[in-house]
Amino acid sequence: MDDKFGNKLANGLLETPDFVIADEKAFCELDVRLGYSEITVEDGAGLAGKLPLISIDDLGAFTPAYQAQLGVSGITGRALLIGGGLAQFRAGVWTRAKDRQGRAATVTAMVTQALHQARQTQSRPLGLFVEDEDIDAFTAAIGPSPAPQRRYGWCTLQLNGGRTLDEFFSSQPRKSRQTWRRDQRDGEQLGLSYETVAFDDETTRQAAPMIAEVSRRNGLPEHHQLTRWRMGAYKHRPGQSCYLRTSNDQGVVAYTACRTWGTTLQAHTVGIDPAVSDRRSVYHYAAYLAPLAAALAQGWSQVEYGIAHEQPKLARGCDAVTVWQIDFGPGRQEA
């Protein structure tokens, strides 16, 4: 099955880097402030590497809260984001070479080209969310530079073939098993259940105020109409989007915006009714347990929980890949 961007979405045909890159492109097409392009390198065997670039006329066109989230507070003017990273808070880098040395050489060559382009366009080159395996190759493209800064751990939970919560819990180390069982027990005591519903405009209208409220609590104040637009845009990005709608006996208390692609379920954003009691347990249910249960029921291989709240995710057995920021600085020369 292909999506509207021509990406292979089923049966794991689309590798993670391909999906991240396709998502980056779609994300930019939905926002006039973002210009998308790619650096590609070829060798005798064909395409050897692909690196997204996002050009931004003025970083000041973002709100202060979003600038802070991106780690670019205080930086204004034209910028070139090497590797992208705005769609998923991780850079998309694809190389044909899978061995460490071959990948590093390809990445360094592409970043060197990108730095040259940044200099030509008088843009500030930034690598915002470079994954751990590529950060050395990014820094190798320049001379002496400020040290990269650790930003987040990108968290993924491997499901190991279980099809039910009990099967999955049994496969986990003791501590994460206890944490998951507590989430499950708390959810049962609160009478919580979830259902998968369509990612349509009406559901987005209902979910947006709850999502905006969670964003505000996380230090990212956002008008609910902007949230509504952002979630509407999410629907148009690659993958199959849906909401997990969590209810108790009083009605709907949470929404979890999700997307599936290949054999991955990505838990993107959570919204919680600000009036609900025992908010913490509802959050754990909607943010962690419901996506896990949905993924297990569909036989997916992993759940991507993404950035933020890293410790609770690690406590539930997630693997975290560190993403780094590197500010190549204004006018910096490539090596």
Added chain:
Amino acid sequence: MNGEKAEAAEVGAGQVEAVLAAEWQRVLKTTDTEPDADFFRLGGNSMDAVELMTAVEERLGITFPLETLFMEGTFGALVRACSELGATA
């Protein structure tokens, strides 16, 4: 009859453009309302977009096409989208 309808539609479109121009100028502190004037290049950010949206919705009674602002960004595109919404409101 057809002439009356055409005249009403024309007045409606004119009102849409006038309201949009006034709010665009107020929010962005600019006089530039050329069709290719770009909201973000004129210094607007997403909070300004919400301010523009709220004002236009209050005055015109339409659901502001926020996606047009983010995907196209120009005054002309906004006028076109809001006029279409106003015609069906």
